[in-house]
Amino acid sequence: DAGVTQSPTHLIKTRGQHVTLRCSPISGHKSVSWYQQVLGQGPQFIFQYYEKEERGRGNFPDRFSARQFPNYSSELNVNALLLGDSALYLCASSLDRGYIQYFGAGTRLSVL
Amino acid sequence: GQQVMQIPQYQHVQEGEDFTTYCNSSTTLSNIQWYKQRPGGHPVFLIQLVKSGEVKKQKRLTFQFGEAKKNSSLHITATQTTDVGTYFCAGLGSQGNLIFGKGTKLSVKP
Numbered sequence: 001d002a003g004v005t006q007s008p009t010h011l012i013k014t015r016g017q018h019v020t021l022r023c024s025p026i027s028g029h030k031s032v033s034w035y036q037q038v039l040g041q042g043p044q045f046i047f048q049y050y051e052k053e054e055r056g057r058g059n060f061p062d063r064f065s066a067r068q069f070p071n072y073s074s075e076l077n078v079n080a081l082l083l084g085d086s087a088l089y090l091c092a093s094s095l096d097r098g099y100i101q102y103f104g105a106g107t108r109l110s111v112l
Numbered sequence: 113g114q115q116v117m118q119i120p121q122y123q124h125v126q127e128g129e130d131f132t133t134y135c136n137s138s139t140t141l142s143n144i145q146w147y148k149q150r151p152g153g154h155p156v157f158l159i160q161l162v163k164s165g166e167v168k169k170q171k172r173l174t175f176q177f178g179e180a181k182k183n184s185s186l187h188i189t190a191t192q193t194t195d196v197g198t199y200f201c202a203g204l205g206s207q208g209n210l211i212f213g214k215g216t217k218l219s220v221k222p
Binding site for chain 1: 143145153157160210213
């Protein structure tokens with residue numbers, strides 16, 4: 001079975017632009033979570049979705065938004081990019097909240 | 113808010129030496145998960161501990177969950193170069209999210 005897949009793998013944007021990151025969970029997993037990992041730090045929670053509904057939100061500005069589709073895939077959108085948004089964005093899928101989360105390879109975003 | 117702290121931040125060992133990383137939470141945890149992230153990679157799930165005082169072993173890796181369910185440790189016996197990476201502990205937050213420590217970066221000198 002395929003693991004969590006994320007696209008694109010790398011992305012370069014300039015300040016002020018918008019970005020959309022995509023994630024496909026493991027087959028059978030209904031929950032998707034997004035994390036931001038800045039170099040040298042642990043992943044920080046951004047959003048969690050289950051059955052297309054937002055179940056949790058971390059301490060990130062409103063420039064960050066996400067959604068989950070009927071096939072359980074998910075998108076993370078970031079508007080008005082700042083230099084500080086440069087990071088590895090990780091998607092994790094799980095059967096439900098509280099279950100083990102399995103991470104994708106991430107999207108490495110560079111904002112210039 | 114809930115915080116998870118990990119020490120040490122870095123550990124440099126000679127191949128064959130043992131390694132331990134410690135994790136402490138500001139609140140009681142329902143469970144704790146451990147992940148390994150290789151350089152340039154993504155976090156890979158290692159194990160989940162749920163019960164107070166639980167000890168689990170995976171080959172040379174030993175994981176412990178404290179009696180009060182507020183601390184945990186990972187011990188690697190006789191490190192190998194393949195053990196290189198950053199080890200993270202993560203507690204379960206109130207939103208079903210993982211709260212990660214800052215990780216312990218392990219380097220192994222052959």
